[in-house]
Amino acid sequence: MTDHARHQESFTVNKARWDEVVAIHVASADYQVQPFLAGQDTLLPIEAREIGDIRGKSLIHLQCHFGLDTLNLARRGAHVTGLDFSPQAIAAARALAARAGLEARFVEGNLYDAPSLIAERFDLAYVTWGAINWLPDIKGWAKVVAKMLKPSGELYLLEAHPFAFALDQVPPGGAVGVRDAGAPLCPTFPYFGAGVPIIFDSDTTYTGDDTKVENTRTHEFLHPMSDILGGLIEAGLTLTSYNEHDSIAWAMWPLLVEGADRMYRMPEGHTNLPLSFSLKARKA
Numbered sequence: 001m002t003d004h005a006r007h008q009e010s011f012t013v014n015k016a017r018w019d020e021v022v023a024i025h026v027a028s029a030d031y032q033v034q035p036f037l038a039g040q041d042t043l044l045p046i047e048a049r050e051i052g053d054i055r056g057k058s059l060i061h062l063q064c065h066f067g068l069d070t071l072n073l074a075r076r077g078a079h080v081t082g083l084d085f086s087p088q089a090i091a092a093a094r095a096l097a098a099r100a101g102l103e104a105r106f107v108e109g110n111l112y113d114a115p116s117l118i119a120e121r122f123d124l125a126y127v128t129w130g131a132i133n134w135l136p137d138i139k140g141w142a143k144v145v146a147k148m149l150k151p152s153g154e155l156y157l158l159e160a161h162p163f164a165f166a167l168d169q170v171p172p173g174g175a176v177g178v179r180d181a182g183a184p185l186c187p188t189f190p191y192f193g194a195g196v197p198i199i200f201d202s203d204t205t206y207t208g209d210d211t212k213v214e215n216t217r218t219h220e221f222l223h224p225m226s227d228i229l230g231g232l233i234e235a236g237l238t239l240t241s242y243n244e245h246d247s248i249a250w251a252m253w254p255l256l257v258e259g260a261d262r263m264y265r266m267p268e269g270h271t272n273l274p275l276s277f278s279l280k281a282r283k284a
């Protein structure tokens, strides 16, 4: 491992949690494995619309979890590689590829080690929905992305908006991340997080399943937009598109309402907020 060894405690805590939730997620209706196996494209509407024609392109899906989106992208004609540090996730991804009869390579490893673990360089890097909040060093992440791309290769990033990440619906004096539908939505976490982990403690996962997990702790990191965009610029990438969205892929707070498109939005009558953002950035 690189100089990210100093974040080993966060990696160890998070990996244990991710290993444990893989089986819950594979079985969860939220993740749409059965519709996918029946032939449905289960990408959510934003990425389905924005990813464009990827036929014949080589693509690396960073932090691919159990490979569902990676395999959706394979079905769309890309030559895919997924990377994740959870051995359980990688085993489940390989099993899912076999069940779906799709070609894909899955590599187990820490994001920061990707350039040394994978020799190939790619036309596209794909990073979506709840990936960069697990990474302590966003500028280091941008350098990894740039290293994994071929010249003229492009990153597609679709993530929770850092402004939204700084808010939460927790009663006054309540424990970090223990949300309450009756609590107001308030600024809760420091927007300029400076690489310090926010430590959450929750015995269930975000899919809504009530299965209790043993590894309750997670270390997450809030990166201000200036560090995300600045990191990409410093890594030599040029922004080619940028969008903000009023919807997000999961019930980030209890007040959000799920739509028919499986996306969550602010309820009627409440002011709208940027819940997610997406961008494309090209390597020179």
Ligand SMILES: C[S@@+](CC[C@H](N)C(=O)[O-])C[C@H]1O[C@@H](n2cnc3c(N)ncnc32)[C@H](O)[C@@H]1O
Pocket: 011, 014, 018, 063, 064, 065, 066, 067, 068, 069, 070, 083, 084, 085, 086, 089, 109, 110, 111, 112, 127, 128, 129, 130, 131, 134, 135
């Ligand atoms: C919310 S999931 C990403 C979801 C993804 N959009 C998908 O296709 O399902 C976050 C993933 O990041 C992985 N992860 C977290 N920290 C990592 C790290 N330092 N290196 C590699 N993978 C990591 C976890 O194992 C988990 O599978």
